[in-house]
Amino acid sequence: MSAITTPLPQTPVAWKLPYRGRVGMTCLIFAESAIFTIFVVAYLFYVGKSLSGPTPGEVLETPIFFTICLLSSSLTIHLAGKFLERGRRGAFLLLWLFTIVLGALFLYGTGKEWYRLIYEHGLTISTNLFGTTYYSLVGLHATHVTAGLVMLSIVFLFGLAGRVGPEQSARVDVLSLYWHFVDAVWVVVFTVVYVLGR
Amino acid sequence: MSSDAMAIQTAETSGQPWVQRLHEWVTTVDHKRLGILYILLALLFLVIGGIEATVMRIQLMWPHNDFVSPRVFNRMFTMHGTTMIFFVAMPILFGFANYLVPLMIGARDMAFPRLNAFSFWLSAFGGLLLYFSFVGGNGLYGAGTAPDVGWWAYAPLTSRAFSPGHSSDYWTIALIVSGFGSMGTAINIIATIISMRCPGMTLGRMPLFAWLNLTMAGMVFLVIGPLTAAQLMLCVDRYLGGHFFDTQAGGSATLWMHFFWIFGHPEVYVLVIPAFAFLSEIIPVFSRKPIFGYPVMVGATMCIGFVSMSVWAHHMFTIGMNSYANSFFAITTMVVGIPTGIKIFNWLGTMWGGRILLKTPMLFCIGFLFQFLLAGLTGIMLSAAPFNWQLSGSYFVVAHFHYVIVGGILFALFGAFYYWYPKMTGRMLNETLGKLHFWLFLIGFHLCFDLMHIPGLLGMPRRIYTYEPGRGWETLNFLVTIGAFVQGIAILVFVANLIISYFKGAKAGNDPWDAWTLEWSVSSPPPAYNFASVPTVASRRPLWDLKHPEDPDSRYE
Numbered sequence: 001m002s003a004i005t006t007p008l009p010q011t012p013v014a015w016k017l018p019y020r021g022r023v024g025m026t027c028l029i030f031a032e033s034a035i036f037t038i039f040v041v042a043y044l045f046y047v048g049k050s051l052s053g054p055t056p057g058e059v060l061e062t063p064i065f066f067t068i069c070l071l072s073s074s075l076t077i078h079l080a081g082k083f084l085e086r087g088r089r090g091a092f093l094l095l096w097l098f099t100i101v102l103g104a105l106f107l108y109g110t111g112k113e114w115y116r117l118i119y120e121h122g123l124t125i126s127t128n129l130f131g132t133t134y135y136s137l138v139g140l141h142a143t144h145v146t147a148g149l150v151m152l153s154i155v156f157l158f159g160l161a162g163r164v165g166p167e168q169s170a171r172v173d174v175l176s177l178y179w180h181f182v183d184a185v186w187v188v189v190f191t192v193v194y195v196l197g198r
Numbered sequence: 199m200s201s202d203a204m205a206i207q208t209a210e211t212s213g214q215p216w217v218q219r220l221h222e223w224v225t226t227v228d229h230k231r232l233g234i235l236y237i238l239l240a241l242l243f244l245v246i247g248g249i250e251a252t253v254m255r256i257q258l259m260w261p262h263n264d265f266v267s268p269r270v271f272n273r274m275f276t277m278h279g280t281t282m283i284f285f286v287a288m289p290i291l292f293g294f295a296n297y298l299v300p301l302m303i304g305a306r307d308m309a310f311p312r313l314n315a316f317s318f319w320l321s322a323f324g325g326l327l328l329y330f331s332f333v334g335g336n337g338l339y340g341a342g343t344a345p346d347v348g349w350w351a352y353a354p355l356t357s358r359a360f361s362p363g364h365s366s367d368y369w370t371i372a373l374i375v376s377g378f379g380s381m382g383t384a385i386n387i388i389a390t391i392i393s394m395r396c397p398g399m400t401l402g403r404m405p406l407f408a409w410l411n412l413t414m415a416g417m418v419f420l421v422i423g424p425l426t427a428a429q430l431m432l433c434v435d436r437y438l439g440g441h442f443f444d445t446q447a448g449g450s451a452t453l454w455m456h457f458f459w460i461f462g463h464p465e466v467y468v469l470v471i472p473a474f475a476f477l478s479e480i481i482p483v484f485s486r487k488p489i490f491g492y493p494v495m496v497g498a499t500m501c502i503g504f505v506s507m508s509v510w511a512h513h514m515f516t517i518g519m520n521s522y523a524n525s526f527f528a529i530t531t532m533v534v535g536i537p538t539g540i541k542i543f544n545w546l547g548t549m550w551g552g553r554i555l556l557k558t559p560m561l562f563c564i565g566f567l568f569q570f571l572l573a574g575l576t577g578i579m580l581s582a583a584p585f586n587w588q589l590s591g592s593y594f595v596v597a598h599f600h601y602v603i604v605g606g607i608l609f610a611l612f613g614a615f616y617y618w619y620p621k622m623t624g625r626m627l628n629e630t631l632g633k634l635h636f637w638l639f640l641i642g643f644h645l646c647f648d649l650m651h652i653p654g655l656l657g658m659p660r661r662i663y664t665y666e667p668g669r670g671w672e673t674l675n676f677l678v679t680i681g682a683f684v685q686g687i688a689i690l691v692f693v694a695n696l697i698i699s700y701f702k703g704a705k706a707g708n709d710p711w712d713a714w715t716l717e718w719s720v721s722s723p724p725p726a727y728n729f730a731s732v733p734t735v736a737s738r739r740p741l742w743d744l745k746h747p748e749d750p751d752s753r754y755e
Binding site for chain 2: 015017018019020023024027028030031032033034035036037038039042045046049050051125126128129132133136140
């Protein structure tokens with residue numbers, strides 16, 4: 001078997017490369033950013049081009065409370081990761097649960113807003129260009145929040161079963177990187193839809 | 199000893215019942231097997247896409263020919279384009295990257311083996327979905343139809359009114375599904391190259407193959423992302439009554455064009471950069487010289503990657519953009535020619551003064567150099583907006599991009615097949631059949647695509663299913679079709695060579711070409727674990743260092 005081993009010099013060198021999970025997630029974030037960019041461009045391109053109402057100015061209300069919920073969940077997940085690194089599992093689980101609750105609150109906020117738009121203002125995805133672009137962009141983001149919540153919940157369940165310890169800290173960090181991305185996208189979506197778009 | 203190891207391996211696999219072997223292939227997460235699966239999938243679709251091309255060429259052989267109906271002709275060019283780009287070119291290049299990148303950088307496998315398998319099966323089922331449209335495109339009633347909206351599917355052709363049934367949806371969803379597969383593989387390639395290199399393999403010592411595939415994978419995000427987004431919008435339009443591309447409700451057909459070409463143009467570079475990668479490995483080995491200008495090659499590749507993201511609207515000169523946009527896109531398009539020219543000079547510089555061995559892989563690479571240069575020149579012609587206004591949508595454009603894709607990318611791919619087939623199978627491809635394949639394909643290619651420029655200049659539009667006699671197009675179209683047949687025969691020779699050599703080819707050994715990169719240090723085919731012990735490298739040509747301990751490269755780098 002010796003011939004198929006590589007008879008190359010075996011001198012030990014100091015060799016440390018970035019963690020593959022982090023690199024992979026960064027790449028995924030790049031790809032997702034490209035997708036969101038196209039939806040944002042479409043939204044901005046069609047601002048004010050709807051041929052019929054309702055318009056954003058008439059029906060949109062700025063969701064300040066739910067935005068604060070989502071953005072502060074970035075802080076809680078960051079702290080949760082720090083606690084896990086130091087081996088404080090109880091604090092980690094509590095903050096992790098807090099993150100899930102904040103994310104779920106945000107999702108509830110989106111649902112409430114959609115309910116109001118659909119039943120009070122009759123705005124659906126096929127009503128006009130505003131409806132089409134609004135529901136697509138906000139819906140795409142909400143889909144990502146949902147996917148994030150599913151993953152967070154899985155980690156939480158593993159945590160309850162006592163399977164998440166400091167040795168998984170790097171993996172948990174990868175997930176929190178995704179969650180930070182979802183929050184950052186909301187900053188963009190919020191600016192585009194509720195500030196510039198009105 | 200290495201042949202012993204090989205014998206053990208073949209004994210292991212051939213002793214099992216075929217169901218078990220099939221099961222192993224279906225459930226595999228080994229980068230080498232997945233690479234081969236990617237390549238086989240692509241070869242299957244290459245044959246299908248080739249048959250579609252042949253149907254079109256037979257139809258255009260004579261004026262007023264009625265070999266197929268206009269509707270079938272529309273389906274053929276749509277399916278031909280979609281198949282060749284998404285289910286031949288992308289998977290075959292991913293297949294080579296999958297197989298070779300971990301071996302070249304001294305890694306055990308890709309960074310995420312299961313994601314790798316998932317990505318492959320997404321691509322495979324995407325292709326299946328596209329072709330299922332032939333059966334199910336009309337829903338449950340009546341005969342099915344394939345999509346017929348052209349591979350770029352401009353609005354409003356894709357609206358419900360003009361594309362009833364589900365044919366366009368099969369197209370859309372097939373591309374979304376395979377697009378996620380492409381992103382998965384791209385993530386894998388980058389993570390592998392960044393995080394899995396063996397000790398000593400600094401970025402500056404990586405084989406150019408790894409560098410170029412790194413660039414390609416980075417571009418995939420910026421390319422497939424917009425395409426996926428645009429396809430999702432199209433789904434919203436078609437299924438939820440959205441208005442993204444619905445001009446009746448204030449939507450814009452031009453926006454689709456922009457989104458599609460933001461994908462569409464850089465996609466060409468996603469395909470050609472891996473072809474550059476093949477050349478950058480093959481030419482030095484067959485010139486017996488290290489690659490000329492390694493850092494410049496890396497820089498030029500990155501430069502192509504960046505500039506190519508800002509050229510897309512040169513596909514849209516005829517829609518009537520303002521003169522600033524026209525000038526911008528004309529200039530950026532011409533600028534891409536500079537780094538590409540640098541690369542061509544570097545390959546020539548590698549060959550210059552080298553001891554050139556004219557084996558089949560090298561022949562295909564030399565063919566690439568000539569043809570890619572010519573394709574680039576017609577590209578520069580088309581980048582001039584006024585010239586483009588005359589010839590956009592004509593057979594000149596068809597000839598131009600087939601020159602890039604067939605004369606460039608496909609030639610490089612054939613070179614790669616002849617070069618790495620011994621590594622993948624342990625057998626050499628037959629040289630005589632290889633040379634026959636090369637010359638037949640070269641003659642067929644030039645007969646077909648050189649002449650195709652002329653009907654374009656004479657005003658023949660693309661995508662027409664027939665034409666009037668007496669416009670000077672008849673002889674040319676006839677000869678173009680003959681050229682297509684010659685290429686078809688050459689492909690048959692190639693496939694025959696692949697099959698015959700698999701059983702009867704000469705044993706390759708570890709390193710049949712006396713090459714310098716790490717994949718040649720392991721047995722052919724490599725063992726499942728790649729490297730028995732993790733290698734350490736000290737220069738760009740680790741095997742040169744090994745073979746010439748008295749004068750290693752590491753002394754000069």
